[in-house]
Amino acid sequence: xxxxxxxxxxxxxxxxxxxxVLARKNGMLVLMSxxxxxxAVNINLVAFGAFRTDVGGxxxxxxxxxxxxxxVGIGLAIVLLMxxxxxxxxxxxxxxxxx
Amino acid sequence: MQLLAQVSSxxxxxxxxxxxxxxxxxxxxxxAFRVVTTANVVHAALWLVVVLAGVAVQFLFLGAEFVAVxxxxxxxxxxxxxxxxxxxxxxxxxGDDETVAGEKRAMAAIVGVLLFAVMAMALVDSFExxxxxxxxxxxxTEVSDAIFxxxxxxxxxxxxxxxxxxxxxxxxxxxx
Numbered sequence: 001x002x003x004x005x006x007x008x009x010x011x012x013x014x015x016x017x018x019x020x021v022l023a024r025k026n027g028m029l030v031l032m033s034x035x036x037x038x039x040a041v042n043i044n045l046v047a048f049g050a051f052r053t054d055v056g057g058x059x060x061x062x063x064x065x066x067x068x069x070x071x072v073g074i075g076l077a078i079v080l081l082m083x084x085x086x087x088x089x090x091x092x093x094x095x096x097x098x099x
Numbered sequence: 100m101q102l103l104a105q106v107s108s109x110x111x112x113x114x115x116x117x118x119x120x121x122x123x124x125x126x127x128x129x130x131a132f133r134v135v136t137t138a139n140v141v142h143a144a145l146w147l148v149v150v151l152a153g154v155a156v157q158f159l160f161l162g163a164e165f166v167a168v169x170x171x172x173x174x175x176x177x178x179x180x181x182x183x184x185x186x187x188x189x190x191x192x193x194g195d196d197e198t199v200a201g202e203k204r205a206m207a208a209i210v211g212v213l214l215f216a217v218m219a220m221a222l223v224d225s226f227e228x229x230x231x232x233x234x235x236x237x238x239x240t241e242v243s244d245a246i247f248x249x250x251x252x253x254x255x256x257x258x259x260x261x262x263x264x265x266x267x268x269x270x271x272x273x274x275x
Contacts, residue, residue, distance in 0.1 A: 001113050001116060001117060001120065001160070001230065001231055001233055002226075002228060002229065002230060002231070003226050003229045003230065003231040004222055004223060004226045004227070004228070004229065005117075005120065005124075006157065006160075006161065006231070007222045007226065008219060008222060008223075009124045009127070009128070009157070011215055011218040011219060011222065012128050012131070012215065013127065013128070013131050013150070014214075014215075014218070015211040015212070015214050015215040015218070016128070016131045016132060016134070016135050016211065017131075017135070018207075018210065018211050018214055019135055019207050019208060019210070019211035020134065020135030022203065022206070022207035022210060022211075023135065023200060023203065023204045023207035023208070024135070024199060024200065025198075025199065025200070026140060026196070026198075026199035027189075028140055028143075028144075028182065028185055028186055028189065029135075029140060029143055029199055031182070031185075032134055032143055032144065032147050032182065033134070033135055035147060035151075035174075035178065036131055036134060036135070036147075036150065039150065039151065039154045039174075042154065042158075042166070042170075043154060043157055043158075046157075046158055046161045046163045046166055047161055047231060049161075049163065049237070050161040050162055050163065050231050050232065050233065050235075050237070051229070051231045051232075053232065053235055055237050055241045055242055055244075055245040056245065056249075056250075057163070058163045058165065058166050058237050058242050058245075059242060059245050059246055059250050061158075061163065061166045062165075062166060062169060062242070062246070063253060063254075063257050065166075065169055065170065065173050065174070066173075066257045066260070066261055067257065067260065068174075068178070069173055069177065069178060069261070069264075070260055070261050070263075070264030070265075071264075072178050072181055072182070073181070073264050073265065073267075073268040074264050074267055074268050074271070076181055076182075076184075076185045076268070076272075077267070077268040077269075077271040077272040078271060079185060079189060080185065080188055080189065080272050081271055081272060083188070083189040084274075089189050090198065
């Protein structure tokens with residue numbers, strides 16, 4: 001199989017994730033789009049690992065999965081805290097730092 | 100027929116694998132598109148399950164069986180449940196919510212398309228028709244040997260990071 005078919009699939013997922021992060025204003029949906037991006041990265045890592053017949057690709061994909069789990073935990077805690085304080089998870093309303 | 104078999108054995112066409120890959124890839128792209136466009140947050144989480152399952156299948160294609168199993172366990176098992184809990188804790192209504200889409204969707208779409216154009220050009224240009232050997236699976240043994248010898252320091256760092264993230268999430272989210 002071509003290496004490029006995996007890489008292009010991953011590029012499509014990555015760009016859809018970028019679109020989601022930019023276009024959504026609901027905190028939960030932005031976190032889901034970040035998951036899309038991280039999964040695209042994982043496909044790339046594993047594809048290059050298989051291409052080089054190096055187990056490092058799989059190992060670093062596992063590390064990425066662990067980091068993504070940590071990211072979701074922290075992200076959801078922040079979203080929940082925002083909901084508790086503002087009664088909304090609309091990210092356009094999170095503008096306290098704006099001058 | 101013989102000629103076809105000869106051609107496919109000479110150039111490693113993997114017809115069945117490629118058809119299956121195409122089906123899974125189209126499903127994943129459609130599901131990912133629905134994740135970023137649907138107005139219903141619960142539906143977005145459920146479409147995300149389809150994408151994550153598709154990613155697990157791609158890992159199996161590439162012979163990374165342990166990563167595929169971890170993907171199913173951690174993502175579909177834990178992360179999606181976390182997302183659904185988050186949706187339930189932050190929203191009263193479960194139906195469509197037209198307020199989830201931002202105003203700058205056109206700009207975001209332009210950014211996404213341009214980014215994909217650049218990435219696709221770079222990938223096609225540099226890897227043209229490089230083949231990846233999918234007949235050499237990386238089993239659990241190889242992965243665990245690598246983690247606990249060569250990659251032991253990053254592994255421990257990730258363990259500490261997960262612990263820190265766990266404690267951090269509790270500290271951030273608790274009521275006091």
